[in-house]
Amino acid sequence: MVDPNISRLPKLILKPGREKSLLRRHPWIFSGAVQRVEGDPQPGETVAILAHDDEFLASAAWSPASQIAARVWSFDPAERIDAGFFERRIRAAIKARPATTGAGAMRLINAESDGLPGLVVDRYGRVAVLQATSAGAAVWKRAIADALLAQASVDRIYERSDSDVMELEGLAPSTGWLHGGGATRLQIEECGLRFIVDIARGHKTGFYLDQRENRDFVGRLAAGREVLNCFGYTGGFAVHALAHAAVSVLSIESSAEAIALAAENVALNGFAADKAQWLEADVFRQLRELRDAQRLFDLIVLDPPKFAPTPATAERAARGYKDINLLAFKLLRPGGLLATFSCSGGISRDLFQKIVAGAAVDAGVDAVILRRFEAAADHPVSLHFPEGEYLKGLLCRKGL
Ligand code: SAH
Numbered sequence: 001m002v003d004p005n006i007s008r009l010p011k012l013i014l015k016p017g018r019e020k021s022l023l024r025r026h027p028w029i030f031s032g033a034v035q036r037v038e039g040d041p042q043p044g045e046t047v048a049i050l051a052h053d054d055e056f057l058a059s060a061a062w063s064p065a066s067q068i069a070a071r072v073w074s075f076d077p078a079e080r081i082d083a084g085f086f087e088r089r090i091r092a093a094i095k096a097r098p099a100t101t102g103a104g105a106m107r108l109i110n111a112e113s114d115g116l117p118g119l120v121v122d123r124y125g126r127v128a129v130l131q132a133t134s135a136g137a138a139v140w141k142r143a144i145a146d147a148l149l150a151q152a153s154v155d156r157i158y159e160r161s162d163s164d165v166m167e168l169e170g171l172a173p174s175t176g177w178l179h180g181g182g183a184t185r186l187q188i189e190e191c192g193l194r195f196i197v198d199i200a201r202g203h204k205t206g207f208y209l210d211q212r213e214n215r216d217f218v219g220r221l222a223a224g225r226e227v228l229n230c231f232g233y234t235g236g237f238a239v240h241a242l243a244h245a246a247v248s249v250l251s252i253e254s255s256a257e258a259i260a261l262a263a264e265n266v267a268l269n270g271f272a273a274d275k276a277q278w279l280e281a282d283v284f285r286q287l288r289e290l291r292d293a294q295r296l297f298d299l300i301v302l303d304p305p306k307f308a309p310t311p312a313t314a315e316r317a318a319r320g321y322k323d324i325n326l327l328a329f330k331l332l333r334p335g336g337l338l339a340t341f342s343c344s345g346g347i348s349r350d351l352f353q354k355i356v357a358g359a360a361v362d363a364g365v366d367a368v369i370l371r372r373f374e375a376a377a378d379h380p381v382s383l384h385f386p387e388g389e390y391l392k393g394l395l396c397r398k399g400l
Contacts, residue, residue, distance in 0.1 A: 003078050006059060009048040010039025012070055019051040022058055025384035027072035027112050029060060034069050043170065044139030046073065046081040061117070061136020065170025071117035071134055083143040089115050090147040097378050103189040105197070106378040107209050108152055113382040118169075121148065122205040124186045124197055128154040129205035130178065132161045135169055145178045156180030160205050175200070187268075191216045193239050194268050196261055203258075208236060210343070210375040210391050211303065215240040217371070218301060218339045218395070222246035225298035228290070228331065230283045230324065235262030235276070237301045237339075242271040246299075250277045252286045284320075287327035299337045300328045306390075308346035317344055318355050325359035329367065332398040341373065341393035349392045356394055371395040 014022075018033035029049060041047050041062040047070060049057045056077045060070035073081045093114040100106050100123065108128065109121035118134020121144075128148050132138045138161065145157050157180065162173040184200035190212055197206040219240025227241045232251030241249050253259050259278045266276045279286055283304070302324055308317030321342060328338050342352045353369075360367040373393030375381075381388040 003080060006048050006056065006077060006080070009046055009059065010037065010041035010062070011048050011050055012037055012060070012062070013050045013054070014052060014057070016052045019055075019057055022049065022072070022075075025075060027058075027060075027117050027382075027385060028068045029070040029072070031067055031069040044135035044137075046136075061134060061139070063135040063169055066135070066168055068134075071112075071136055073115075073117075073136065083146070086116075086140055086143045087147045087150070090144070091151055094151055096380070103187060103194075105188040105190060105207060105209055105212075107376075108148075108378075110379050110388070112385045113380045113388040115382075116144075119144065120205065121152075122207070122209055123152060123154060124188050124199065124206065126154050127156045127158060127186055127199065128152055129158045129160050129199050131163060131205060132159070132174075133163050133166050133169065133171070135171060138171055138174070141178070149179060156182065158184065158199050160199065163204075190236075191219075191240070193243055195234065195236070195239065195265050196268065197234075198261065201257070202261075203233065208233065208303075210379050211236060211341075213376040214339070214341070214373045214393060217373075218299075219244045221337055221339075221395075222249075222299055225337075226250075226296075228252075228297040228300045228328075230287070230301060230328075231303045231305065232262055232278065233258050233303075235265040237303065238262060238276055239265050239269055239271070241299070242266065242275055243269065246275070248275050248277070250279065250297075252279045252281055252283050254280065254282055256280050283324060287324060287331065291327055291330055295331065296333045297331055297336060298333055300332055300339070302328055302338070302340040304341070304343075306344050307342070308344035311346040314344070314346040314351070317347060318351070321347070321352070321355045322359050322362070325356050326363045329360050329363035329365050329398060334399045336398045337370070338367075338396045338398065339373070339393065340396065341391065343391045345387055345390040347392075349389075352392050353394065356396065360396070365398050366400045367396045367398055368400065369394050370397055 015035045058072040060072045103125040118137035120131040157178040199206040222241035223245045227249040229251040232253040238249045308314045375391040
């Protein structure tokens with residue numbers, strides 16, 4: 001039964017055959033799939049998505065400026081999209097996560113994979129940082145903030161809707177306190193370690209929470225090893241490595257601001273400053289200099305930014321990944337470990353493995369995979385939305 005409120009919504013009628021992805025519960029409707037629009041929906045407004053024969057498929061948020069013309073809120077014809085809908089989805093997402101206490105940090109809402117396209121919410125202790133990057137999420141921001149205050153054990157909410165993708169949605173950036181106020185430098189805890197997170201100026205919502213479990217795992221391998229930490233940001237992998245008795249950690253990072261925070265994070269955890277060195281440099285260049293200086297390491301971390309946001313940019317990105325992985329294999333001592341990551345949505349897990357294999361071949365070394373990495377468990381991936389699986393990584397040993 002189609003709810004009478006849904007039959008009153010503006011409508012997007014799809015071209016014949018273009019309902020297939022929705023029938024597989026994929027939440028995006030591309031503009032090329034739309035035959036016509038009935039009514040005069042405003043950006044972010046809820047529309048009914050109908051197949052060419054008028055069959056109801058989903059209710060969705062209209063994004064007229066984007067190639068993704070609509071994003072599905074619900075496939076249920078009886079479900080109204082109102083404040084109660086956001087309360088229910090947010091409650092379900094929070095319930096699916098382990099409870100955090102004190103200064104614990106975690107992702108509470110992982111966008112499409114939690115049934116809330118375009119919405120990311122990270123929790124840093126009692127502060128939630130919200131990122132609304134789709135027209136629909138932006139329109140419902142207030143209701144979302146109210147639901148978080150009621151259910152997420154937070155008392156302040158900061159908005160960081162300033163991602164590049166917003167331009168594609170025709171949205172202006174929007175940042176600042178949505179509820180409460182105060183300091184935007186927060187102290188959080190991760191696996192018993194302390195970090196300062198700058199929610200106003202840091203990348204994304206301030207911290208790369210998706211790498212939490214991988215930092216813990218890789219950190220534990222660092223005992224007695226000389227570590228090279230590439231793309232170090234605010235010292236996540238460096239602090240974990242020092243906590244597990246690395247001999248030394250040399251980090252390469254291009255942002256001076258991130259390095260300053262990284263040095264603070266090392267001190268905050270009581271580690272000697274002389275064990276952690278920072279090079280403000282370009283990783284591509286610096287790895288060559290280290291190679292030319294014949295430096296060698298026992299554990300290398302490569303955690304670069306997204307080289308390929310989309311499949312169209314994959315080829316150029318693949319060359320970048322191959323380059324740094326090849327250099328890393330050369331800079332490892334025999335038996336040394338490489339923890340190598342890609343957070344590019346445009347590079348599949350298979351392709352990434354092929355690139356790393358090609359790098360080992362060109363470096364002239366044998367290598368084996370000891371482990372595969374993915375995003376931490378508070379970053380679920382919807383089975384219907386494979387695009388949500390962006391982070392992949394390999395732990396390789398140099399030599400057989
Ligand atoms: N490993 C980090 C996250 C890394 S994010 C953590 O666990 O917290 C990627 C980092 O690479 C960013 O801090 C960015 O400033 C830096 N970066 C991007 N391009 C770079 C380059 N060419 N050389 C050095 N650093 C770079």
